[in-house]
Amino acid sequence: MGKKGKTGKGRLDKFYHLAKEQGYRSRAAFKLIQINKKYNFLEKAKVLIDLCAAPGGWLQVASKCMPSQAIIVGVDLVPIKPIPRCITFAEDITTDKCRAALRGAIKTWKADVVLHDGAPNVGTAWVQDAYSQSELVLHSLKLATEFLNKGGWFVTKVFRSKDYNNLMWVFNQLFDSVEATKPPSSRNVSAEIFVVCQGFKAPKKLDPKFLDPRHVFKELEDQAVTSLTSVFMPEKKKRHRDGYGDNERILFHTTSAYDFLMAEDPVGVLAANHQLTFATPDDLALKSHPETTDELLQCCTDLKVLGKKDFKAMLKWRTAIRIERGLEKPKGVVEKKEGADDDDEANMDDEERMARELERAMKEEATKEKRAKRKLNEKRAKEVMRLQMNMTTPTELATEDLGDDSLFRANEKSKALVSKKAAAAAAGAELDVVMGEGGDEVDEALAEAKRKRREDFARAGIVLSDDDVDMAEEADVPQLSGRAALFYASNPMLQSLLQSTMSGATTNADDEDKEDYLNQLNDDLEAETLSRKRKRGQKEIPTTLADSKTKKETKREAAKAKRAAIHAVDVEGLTAPLPGVVADEDDPNYDPQAQEAARTKYLAASDSESDSDDDDDESADEGAGFDSDGDAIMDDVELDTTGPPPNALTTPHALALAHMVHQNKHAMVDASFNRYTYGDDDELPAWFKDDERKFNKPVMPISKETVEAIEARRRALDARPIKKVAEAKYRKKKRAMAKVERQMKRAAAIADSEDMTEAAKARAITKIVAKKIAKVDEKPKVVVARGSNRGVKGRPTGVKGRYKMVDPRMRKELRAQKKVAAASKNKRRKTG
Numbered sequence: 001m002g003k004k005g006k007t008g009k010g011r012l013d014k015f016y017h018l019a020k021e022q023g024y025r026s027r028a029a030f031k032l033i034q035i036n037k038k039y040n041f042l043e044k045a046k047v048l049i050d051l052c053a054a055p056g057g058w059l060q061v062a063s064k065c066m067p068s069q070a071i072i073v074g075v076d077l078v079p080i081k082p083i084p085r086c087i088t089f090a091e092d093i094t095t096d097k098c099r100a101a102l103r104g105a106i107k108t109w110k111a112d113v114v115l116h117d118g119a120p121n122v123g124t125a126w127v128q129d130a131y132s133q134s135e136l137v138l139h140s141l142k143l144a145t146e147f148l149n150k151g152g153w154f155v156t157k158v159f160r161s162k163d164y165n166n167l168m169w170v171f172n173q174l175f176d177s178v179e180a181t182k183p184p185s186s187r188n189v190s191a192e193i194f195v196v197c198q199g200f201k202a203p204k205k206l207d208p209k210f211l212d213p214r215h216v217f218k219e220l221e222d223q224a225v226t227s228l229t230s231v232f233m234p235e236k237k238k239r240h241r242d243g244y245g246d247n248e249r250i251l252f253h254t255t256s257a258y259d260f261l262m263a264e265d266p267v268g269v270l271a272a273n274h275q276l277t278f279a280t281p282d283d284l285a286l287k288s289h290p291e292t293t294d295e296l297l298q299c300c301t302d303l304k305v306l307g308k309k310d311f312k313a314m315l316k317w318r319t320a321i322r323i324e325r326g327l328e329k330p331k332g333v334v335e336k337k338e339g340a341d342d343d344d345e346a347n348m349d350d351e352e353r354m355a356r357e358l359e360r361a362m363k364e365e366a367t368k369e370k371r372a373k374r375k376l377n378e379k380r381a382k383e384v385m386r387l388q389m390n391m392t393t394p395t396e397l398a399t400e401d402l403g404d405d406s407l408f409r410a411n412e413k414s415k416a417l418v419s420k421k422a423a424a425a426a427a428g429a430e431l432d433v434v435m436g437e438g439g440d441e442v443d444e445a446l447a448e449a450k451r452k453r454r455e456d457f458a459r460a461g462i463v464l465s466d467d468d469v470d471m472a473e474e475a476d477v478p479q480l481s482g483r484a485a486l487f488y489a490s491n492p493m494l495q496s497l498l499q500s501t502m503s504g505a506t507t508n509a510d511d512e513d514k515e516d517y518l519n520q521l522n523d524d525l526e527a528e529t530l531s532r533k534r535k536r537g538q539k540e541i542p543t544t545l546a547d548s549k550t551k552k553e554t555k556r557e558a559a560k561a562k563r564a565a566i567h568a569v570d571v572e573g574l575t576a577p578l579p580g581v582v583a584d585e586d587d588p589n590y591d592p593q594a595q596e597a598a599r600t601k602y603l604a605a606s607d608s609e610s611d612s613d614d615d616d617d618e619s620a621d622e623g624a625g626f627d628s629d630g631d632a633i634m635d636d637v638e639l640d641t642t643g644p645p646p647n648a649l650t651t652p653h654a655l656a657l658a659h660m661v662h663q664n665k666h667a668m669v670d671a672s673f674n675r676y677t678y679g680d681d682d683e684l685p686a687w688f689k690d691d692e693r694k695f696n697k698p699v700m701p702i703s704k705e706t707v708e709a710i711e712a713r714r715r716a717l718d719a720r721p722i723k724k725v726a727e728a729k730y731r732k733k734k735r736a737m738a739k740v741e742r743q744m745k746r747a748a749a750i751a752d753s754e755d756m757t758e759a760a761k762a763r764a765i766t767k768i769v770a771k772k773i774a775k776v777d778e779k780p781k782v783v784v785a786r787g788s789n790r791g792v793k794g795r796p797t798g799v800k801g802r803y804k805m806v807d808p809r810m811r812k813e814l815r816a817q818k819k820v821a822a823a824s825k826n827k828r829r830k831t832g
């Protein structure tokens with residue numbers, strides 16, 4: 001067989017692998033095996049000619065199945081590698097040279113079997129390919145008629161094309177029995193089938209026209225005609241381009257007159273048949289019907305010679321009998337009915353028209369909705385992907401336990417939902433399922449979060465466009481509400497803290513770094529305090545935020561914040577959350593009584609430490625940004641470009657702090673205006689100030705458990721492989737699994753094979769498994785570059801598989817080094 005490139009892995013099916021496994025040169029071998037299994041012609045044959053035999057798969061099968069003394073001759077355009085017991089040569093089977101060569105090979109013998117699996121070296125249009133294949137078949141048949149014994153077999157491949165029936169007709173003239181078969185190994189998509197011709201008639205004289213392609217294929221060119229054209233325009237005959245039906249074996253078709261009467265497609269019946277018969281009692285009843293004239297009976301004997309008029313008469317006759325038997329209504333009635341259908345629109349009253357209109361509109365609406373839903377799904381899919389990416393970052397630290405901000409809750413709800421769905425997706429569920437089931441909830445949650453965010457900013461006097469909200473969301477910037485937003489905007493340290501928390505900056509810093517950072521944090525807090533103090537008294541509201549606020553709104557804000565400040569637990573500086581108590585008034589779970597009770601309890605516990613008096617509280621109130629009327633002062637709000645270094649949250653302690661800050665932002669903001677903020681230290685001695693700087697600091701009530709939990713979470717995160725590594729591992733696993741699957745398939749194909757003995761199957765399967773094991777265990781062979789291997793570049797001769805070239809000197813030196821190391825170790829042990 002000429003070398004043909006494989007056009008895709010799809011072609012490498014189980015028979016391909018099986019052929020490789022069993023040493024056949026082509027998968028075509030299985031076709032002959034299967035055909036022979038059905039007809040058993042190889043076992044008895046003594047001489048066989050295989051036309052178009054390369055690369056030799058069929059020859060191999062023949063050599064296996066035929067008696068040991070049998071003569072097997074193979075010919076092909078391309079040379080065939082030698083096969084035991086087979087004579088092969090390269091010739092074109094359409095030439096006389098080939099005939100002479102065959103004669104020379106089988107001498108005076110006659111062949112019992114002639115095989116032909118020829119396929120022209122194709123590549124042109126399908127119709128042309130099919131035609132040249134049919135021609136090739138005819139050439140092979142010609143050789144078969146010359147070399148076959150009487151009663152011999154001819155097995156050939158043919159393509160199901162328009163020429164198929166012509167060929168079958170010729171075969172039928174020359175053989176006792178002709179059967180078409182498609183062995184299981186022949187691909188369903190292939191148009192090839194195999195025709196097995198049994199019992200060669202060996203006619204003494206053969207009309208050369210039988211084997212002349214021009215004659216055989218031309219003859220039928222005008223025979224195939226289709227229904228309507230053949231019936232109503234019998235003069236203009238059209239060539240049947242699609243070939244014949246799969247099961248057609250005959251050229252003369254008949255059907256009963258009664259079938260014609262009952263047929264749904266009478267025109268089709270007239271077109272497909274050559275004759276209408278009157279054999280059954282039903283037919284005979286028709287024959288004796290008064291409507292049945294002699295002329296009509298004459299027409300039924302040969303439909304192919306009828307003209308338009310005759311066909312019309314036949315159809316008329318049929319209709320008359322059908323009406324009489326009540327199978328059909330008179331034409332007028334039918335026409336009326338059909339007409340009514342056509343004129344539906346015209347006869348419709350207004351109501352009907354409106355109903356139709358409505359239906360149409362609804363259909364359109366449904367289509368639109370469908371389109372919109374699809375778009376939404378696409379958008380959602382993107383959203384899910386985005387959030388999915390966030391799932392593995394420590395952002396969850398900030399979003400999982402968010403406490404008091406309703407906005408965050410909305411976000412949290414959506415993220416949790418999405419995370420849940422995304423986790424399902426990661427576990428193998430399709431994204432569609434994610435979208436399909438929880439999609440609406442996710443959407444609602446996201447929309448709600450957006451709306452809230454916009455409202456919160458609006459309350460704080462900041463008008464956000466849709467894009468702003470989206471951008472904020474994209475950047476994962478924390479969204480705060482009310483005064484928290486104002487304070488956040490003006491407090492770089494808070495920004496840095498929250499953003500670091502959100503971005504999940506976790507690196508392994510050593511203890512010294514941690515200490516440094518905490519000191520830095522404290523220093524920054526102090527600097528902040530000093531700066532506030534310096535600006536105290538200026539009753540300016542920062543332009544960016546306050547411009548858009550009316551005085552009334554500002555007052556309302558201030559009063560609210562003041563109330564919050566009173567409710568907030570005053571724990572030296574930043575306020576920690578009280579267990580089980582919601583500190584945010586905006587929170588629906590906020591309970592002032594519980595808050596007060598917790599506050600009293602806490603203050604009682606910390607009384608000894610806290611010497612603060614009522615004045616302090618007052619000053620705290622004042623210092624918290626309100627004047628005596630409750631008006632907001634907000635004098636100290638100023639954007640500072642110098643903040644802690646980016647990604648500075650390196651310790652669990654700092655993370656816990658940031659986490660806490662995030663949880664209690666409202667309370668923290670309020671409580672940050674306290675007695676530590678505004679100490680009047682101008683007149684104080686330096687030693688006092690030093691001492692104060694050292695010890696008079698808010699103690700951060702961070703529990704050991706929180707730090708431990710965060711540290712554990714960080715450790716878990718660190719322990720996770722990075723995405724790239726995980727992906728590479730997954731790819732490797734997938735490849736390995738695919739390989740195993742392939743092996744299994746091959747083993748299964750061998751096990752299913754009916755052409756092998758159990759022992760052969762076991763051997764073949766063992767070979768596959770052994771190959772795999774050998775590959776796994778294989779270690780590179782060490783080849784020392786001495787003797788004939790010295791200076792060899794590339795693979796040394798006689799070495800198969802993996803190898804490693806080593807320098808003999810290097811080996812020696814390594815050994816010497818080891819010896820010296822061992823000796824010095826011994827010496828040290830003795831002396832020490």
Ligand SMILES: C[S@@+](CC[C@H](N)C(=O)[O-])C[C@H]1O[C@@H](n2cnc3c(N)ncnc32)[C@H](O)[C@@H]1O
Nearest residue numbers: 001002052054055056057058077092093117119
């Ligand atoms: C499908 S392969 C035959 C496979 C073969 N039965 C086997 O088992 O290995 C078709 C072969 O037909 C050969 N062929 C096509 N036209 C030919 C011709 N005119 N004369 C001889 N061989 C021809 C091609 O070279 C090709 O090798």
